[in-house]
Amino acid sequence: MSQLRQGIGMTSARTRDRLVRRLMEQGIRSEAVLSQIRNVPRHLFVDEALASRAYEDTALPIGLGQTISQPFIVARMTEALLAGFEGQSVLEIGTGCGYQTAVLSPLVKKIYTVERIPELLKKTRQRLRELDIYNVQFRPGDGWEGWRKYGPYDGIIVTAAAETMPQKLLQQLAPGGRLVIPIGPPGEQDLAMVVNHPDQFEQISLGPVRFVPLVHGK
Numbered sequence: 262m263s264q265l266r267q268g269i270g271m272t273s274a275r276t277r278d279r280l281v282r283r284l285m286e287q288g289i290r291s292e293a294v295l296s297q298i299r300n301v302p303r304h305l306f307v308d309e310a311l312a313s314r315a316y317e318d319t320a321l322p323i324g325l326g327q328t329i330s331q332p333f334i335v336a337r338m339t340e341a342l343l344a345g346f347e348g349q350s351v352l353e354i355g356t357g358c359g360y361q362t363a364v365l366s367p368l369v370k371k372i373y374t375v376e377r378i379p380e381l382l383k384k385t386r387q388r389l390r391e392l393d394i395y396n397v398q399f400r401p402g403d404g405w406e407g408w409r410k411y412g413p414y415d416g417i418i419v420t421a422a423a424e425t426m427p428q429k430l431l432q433q434l435a436p437g438g439r440l441v442i443p444i445g446p447p448g449e450q451d452l453a454m455v456v457n458h459p460d461q462f463e464q465i466s467l468g469p470v471r472f473v474p475l476v477h478g479k
């Protein structure tokens with residue numbers, strides 16, 4: 262606890278403000294999202310050797326072949342998810358280091374998060390606890406399956422790219438709910454937002470992105 266607490270003051274407010282300004286210039290409007298980008302200590306989600314780069318707007322490696330998402334993309338996905346959000350629960354697929362989880366956590370009531378690499382999940386669970394984040398429930402498993410037990414969800418956010426639309430996630434979306442998900446093969450991924458209307462799923466494209474793949478099976 263004390264080590265993390267000290268770490269929060271480690272990078273200057275000026276560096277964080279610069280990141281927030283950059284995201285505003287790129288079109289992020291939500292005050293709630295911008296203030297989370299300013300407040301969440303991103304340097305505590307990466308290796309110490311990379312901490313000095315934590316407030317650059319880039320993805321960084323977090324080990325085990327995975328990455329921490331670029332702040333702009335985290336902000337964009339969070340903003341898209343919350344724009345239509347009237348509800349309680351969010352399902353997140355691809356917990357990774359938990360940065361997206363931490364940004365989202367005070368903005369929704371409850372987050373259910375699924376990650377396929379147990380070692381990563383273990384570290385992340387501890388990290389979020391040390392940051393006093395308690396409204397998150399964790400599950401090691403295959404995100405293609407979702408997490409039926411606690412569904413349907415008002416929002417679903419996927420932080421790895423699926424080659425095709427995961428049908429089980431659509432089935433776990435509440436009426437009026439939104440799914441934000443990168444779709445497509447490497448090099449041709451598009452960030453998609455799906456809205457669950459009474460008579461159809463509406464799919465909107467939010468532009469090109471680059472994510473690690475949503476792996477099939479364990």
Ligand code: SAH
Nearest residue numbers: 329330355357360361377403404420475476
């Ligand atoms: N959300 C993270 C980024 C995670 S990177 C952040 O905020 O920075 C994508 C994560 O998805 C990786 O941790 C990877 O292990 C996980 N992943 C890939 N395929 C998966 C699957 N089928 N089910 C669950 N998690 C998966």
